[in-house]
Amino acid sequence: MELAASRLIAADRAAVWAALNDPAVLQAAIPGCSELTGTPEEGFEAVVTQKIGPVKATFRGAVTLSEVVEGESYRIAGEGKGGAAGFAKGGARVRLSDAEGGTQLDYEVEASVGGKLAQLGSRLIDGVARRLADQFFDNLQAQLAPDVAAAEAEAVEVAEAVDEAEAGKETKGWFARLRS
Amino acid sequence: MARDFGIGASSKRREDVRFLTGKGRYTDDFNRPGQTHVAFLRSQVAHGRILSINTAAAEAMPGVLQVFTAADFADAGGLPCGWQVTDRFGNVMQEPKHPVLADGKVRHVGEPIVAVVAETLDQARDAAEAIEVEIEELPAVMDMRAALAEDAPKVHDDLTSNLCFDWGFVEENKAKVGEAFARAHHVTTLDLINNRLVPNPMEPRVALAEYDAAGDSYTLYTTSQNPHVIRLLMGAFVLNIPEHRLRVVAPDVGGGFGAKIYHYAEEAFCTRAAQMVGRPVKWTSTRAEAFMSDAHGRDHVTRIELALDENGKFLALRTDTLANMGAYLSTFAPAVPTWLHGTLMAGNYTTPLIYVNVKAIFTNTVPVDAYRGAGRPEATYQLERVIDKAAREMGIDPIELRRRNFIQPEQFPYQTPVAVVYDTGNYQATMDRVVEMTDYHNFEARRAESAARGKLRGFGIAHYIEACGIAPSNLVGQLGARAGLYESATVRVNATGSITVFTGSHSHGQGHETTFAQVVADMIGIPESQIEIAHGDTANTPMGMGTYGSRSIAVGGSAMVKATNKIIAKAKKIAAHLLEASEGDIELKDGKFSVAGTDRSVDWSGVTLAAYVPHNYPLEDLEPGLEETAFYDPSNFTYPSGAYACEVEVDPDTGKVEILSFAAADDFGNVINPMIVEGQVHGGLAQGIGQALLEVAVYDDEGQLLTGSYMDYAMPRADDLPMYQVDHSCQTPCTHNPLGVKGCGEAGAIGSPPAVVNAVIDALQRGGHDHVTHLDMPLTPSRVWAAMQR
Secondary structure (H helix, E strand, C coil), X not given: CEEEEEEEECCCHHHHHHXXXXXXXXXXXXXXXXXXXXXXXXXXXXXXEEEECCEEEEEEEEEEEEEEECCCEEEEEEEEECHHHXXXXXXXXXXXXXXXXXXXXXXXXXEEEECHHHHHHHHHHHHHHXXXXXXXXXXXXXXXXXXXXXXXXXXXXXXXXXXXXXXXXXXXXXXXXXXX | CCECCCCCECCCCCHHHHHHCXXXXXXXXXXXXXXEEEEEEECCCCCEEEEEEECHHHHCCXXXXXXXXXXXXXXXXXXXXXXXXXXXXXXXXXXXXCCCXXXXXXXXXXXXXXXXXXXXXXXXXXXXXXXXXXXXXXXXXXXXXXXXXXXXXXXXXXXXXXXXXXXXXCHHHHHHHHHHHHHCCEEEEEEEEECCECCCCCCCCEEEEEEECCCCEEEEEECXXXXXXXXXXXXXXXXXXXXXXXXXXXXXXXXCCCCCCCCCHHHHHHHHHHHHHCCCEXXXXXXXXXXXXXXXXXXXXXXXXXXXXXXCCEEEEEXXXXXXXXXXXXXXXXXXCCCCCHHHCCCCECXXXXXXXXXXXXXXXXXXXXXCCCCHHHHHHHHHHHHHHHHHHHCCCHHHHHXXXXXXXXXXXXXXXXXXXXXXXXXXXXXXXXXXXXXXXXXHHHHHHHHHCCCEXXXXXXXXXXXXXXXXXXXXXXXXXXXXXXXXEEXXXXXXXXEEEEECCCCCXXXXXXXXXXXHHHHHCCCHHHEEXXXXXXCCCCCCCCCCCCCHHHHHHHHXXXXXXXXXXXXXXXXXXXXXXXXXXXXXXXXXXXXXXXXXXXXXXXXXXXXXXCCCCCCCCCCCCCEEEEEECCCCCECCEEEEEEEEEECCCCCCEEXXXXXXXXXXXXXXXXXXXXXHHHXXXXXXXXXXXXXXXXXXXXXXXXXXXXXXXXXXXXXXXXCEEEECCCCXXXXXXXXXXXXXXXXXXXHHHHHHHHHHHHHHHHCCCCCCCCCCCCCCHHHHHHHHHC
């Protein structure tokens, strides 16, 4: 599974970089993460509970940072073992750059799963990975710039509601008009 | 006229009464006092080195009795392979050890590494989760061609390569075949894949073992098609338990399809663990475990070439196949792509020169072994596909091309260029029959009607040969079998005339309890209800080789006929004594012994009672009692054949294939129970159509099994299948067994995949998609649709 995307975070580059190296922030941002200990230099130990398709499991594993360019980019890699549920492993290259309104974060993720997760959930991995990445950056945004995040979250909710209401109609709702 | 009794009658399946009322006794229904449960920790990676195993936490968990690793089986043998293939250079195959629990390395996802025996299943599973296994992952060997590269990682470090063997057949013909190709008017070449399948019997595997310390003896209840074979393989080769101390019981078994022939690690584990723990140990496979531990089927990659003259006569055939063995050699794995496959490459045709090359390859996947048809579906598929392609290329009707090359009725017995001798057959007759059944001559009108609805209609034909009734022991011994392939029966007549037949065959859905009783009832002339068929327990049945390869009625039935003839011969002696007549004058008819030409007679029960209450009995000449055992070793294989036709409609918008009709005209020789034969064909067709349209086991590049459940592995359902037309009125009886029977269990799965694929290609071609000359199975909508878009 491979995934690449960009996000605009409403915070300056130094703040985003600090957040990406702070175990407390990372723990709060990683969906389902109940424990994250360690340091950027020594690596982290993480406990994450996730549900992928029919498989729900608690993954324990090590997360390491490498190819670190201070304030600019790193590679984050990890492997989580979920017992009978199987395992997941992967990595992401994360790059920060200054942008209007904050910091642009580009990431490329590659991930693979094994054991029961592969047997039952392999078809679902792409969708799950996308959802988890979105959640992670939403959470990160929420930590760095709570006000902006809250507004965006509300907007998304409204947008979804509107999209449902508008399904099949030609005319655009107020939010869609606003966006275009 | 249809009979209502004995051979030829469609007697209702007596076993169905208990199956349909929930009273079947399957292995999982057995529970023993003090029983414990085992959970296996299985490898989640396809290939890796085991660095450490920490079981301390698991051992301390509630209910845990013992935790086992490979070290506990250090003195045990590996799971043995029952067939040794010699390669085309005269060397024997590479044969790696197959440990009960992974030893040093893991070689496929699902391989058991650690086993936990606990009071309850939940406790065993929880403890298995607490075991820490550190594995250094190694690159997985997945692609068969890449596996043969010089620098490919090796599945087995102690072997020279991933090549199990390189088999050539008939090696002496190789040069002559090449010359024939050089001279040929036309050569048709086809590259194809015979898709990997997961057998999926309805009942998953189960093993329950018990150790009796007082008698130092073991009992294993297991889901097996051949309990004696398991007793021999496990007792003699893995655990060193002599046969008289080991009883193997295979009670009601819910389908096997080959996957329950083999001796599996879990059987040996439970048997050994029962002794070490001192209590019965039970394992019931989950469906997920079945997907990654039952031997898979098929998985061949083939190039086939057919050389023809200007009239379409086949001059020579050449094939080049890569056969996946998986990570270890399952019990009969090496026989499948070789002797069960190469010997059938003549098909129904007079092709004079044939050369088959098969490279068997180890990969980091579940072992592959025989699955319904075993080698013969692979042979039939490639042959019937290449003939269809040749017909199209040469502009000859595919039915006509087959007819031109058929072995003719007067040519039997027919020596093929690939070792076997077909005793009987009439392929023109089965082809005539299927053409009639399908109203082939009006196909064009039906196609036009489909076209008017925007659908592409196609007609596919296939004609198969198979070799059943495996097999003459002396012949298979020369070919590398490490077992004999006779069958046995004991006919025990009770004092009042009822009979129990103990057969070495094993019924796991085939209906032996009904058909075998029909044969004995017919021979003696007593009601079928007087006869009971017992099977599946090494404690009371004579040494038998079990059920697979459509061998039960041809080999097991013949053993039973032999034993019954011994009974009749002795009963006539007793009757002669009772009737004060000479033995030669005694006739047996309708359960009555009479003196020829007189009205003096004694009925069956009068004779049987005399045998067990020998007050008026020739004791000085004849032993009391009436019980006989016979072993039957066939002198040849049997050769069922048949013509299959399939009509499909393809939706050009979605690529979805719908089977509109399927007709099977089989020649099974004599038929004991037409209803059961029809049911066997139905089941085989469902599996063959499943392979053609739906089923495939998929691994990713890292060796993860992606089709590990019914969410991703598509089994055929009722609405995927048409109403079948099944006919077995073309009968050329087998010439060398007493019943004249050939066997019917696998035919449906052998003949149907090429018929379906030929029909779909025909639909696409007639629909204007001329570029589509082949599609690999399964013909899913996405594959068919994508092919149409080019």
